[in-house]
Amino acid sequence: MKSIYFLPLFLLTMTNDAFSQSGKTYILVHGAWHGAWCWDKVIPLVQARGHKAIAVDLPGHGHDTGRTSDISLDDYVNEVVKTVNAQNGQVILVGHSMSGIVISQAAEKLGRKKISALVYLDAFLPRDGESLFALVDATLKNLTPNSRKPMLVENLIVSEDHKTNSVNPAMVAEIFYHDCAEEDKEFALPRISKEPIAPLATPLHLTDDVYGMIPKYYILCTESRDMDKTFLSTHVPCKKVYKLASSHSPFFSMPEKLVDILNEVK
Template identity: 30%
Template structure:
């Protein structure tokens, strides 16, 4: 058990198309190990049929920062996949963020967005509306190593993601000033390791899990052990 009242808590930030529900099993493992965790629901994940001007990355970052500022303990902030982008924006200047962990996450640099970080063109943000639908073949791209029952339950809960969240660039980058680590997902079919590498190089320490894109569902026990190890070293 972890008896130090000043030990960090975890703030878990989900990726595109997901919600705080995806962390539940990992949170149970963290609780069993004596650690406190918090989640947030990003407003860029929208309801079916949503259209027009929708919340973007900056809205997500604002919500994440509100949770950071309200925390009563130091935080290890964990950003999974897209969730790494609003974390990168939100954690700058937050004195209570002890560490950032990117899990196959987008550790963007200033001026980068999900649309441009691999060489795409930056659109005029005033014209960006609507949603990015759940990516093709999510049962393999997102959940290739997730047990069938958990995979099917997750697939049923996925929702559209606002296009603006993929188009908005970050204006600051927390990994430049906050100690950070990167967790490679070595069997990732959504963001393969070669695409994770540029983001990992921006962090101080790298780790590996033999997982697909979503280890929080496929191997939450192993991810919990890894996160606890990182947290112990951060305070």
């Protein structure tokens, strides 16, 4: 966390409104089992560049874990849409992992008037009619002999009612945070939550006229151990594909390099 602690004090005390007057606005959406807390290192670094950054807690995550099993994809999307509509002007939507499907469906609802770009951080990048589960199947089928072993699939634990899943606690650190500092692991591991299954099984409704017209950027984490997403980075045309030699969690392991990339996105 040194990079945060040594930022000039005035940068940390300025409000997001001040940043937004001349900079860009980033809406940061966490992946499965995580929460807005995973962006804690990223937000002050984005602000230090003169931009605004808002991390969203999707329903059932972060500070909202009281309700999980009956959450839908619409619930996720509506939370993002509400956050975006509360901002002045256009925003850049950044989705990590699972939330690639969330930002895609939200962008379809919001359109180019509100969304200037979509950034997929080692995320699921969908076409019309696909669900996250369908994307997982396609990704597994397109793994090459040189692909890393997809550790996540074999370490999922499904609840008895089949409404939520979780990750094998003994493997979470290895799957998500293998290159992260011990203090980051100690921060993240107690905050990992259950994930509703319904949003993952819901097909998306996307159109060429709306979703297809919004510029897309992909950040591929080349050392990610959950699942090699090389296939996904080419699944839908992107304006640019970046590569980070990081785990699935560069917001912890290399936040400065991640923010360097985000800063390039128009």
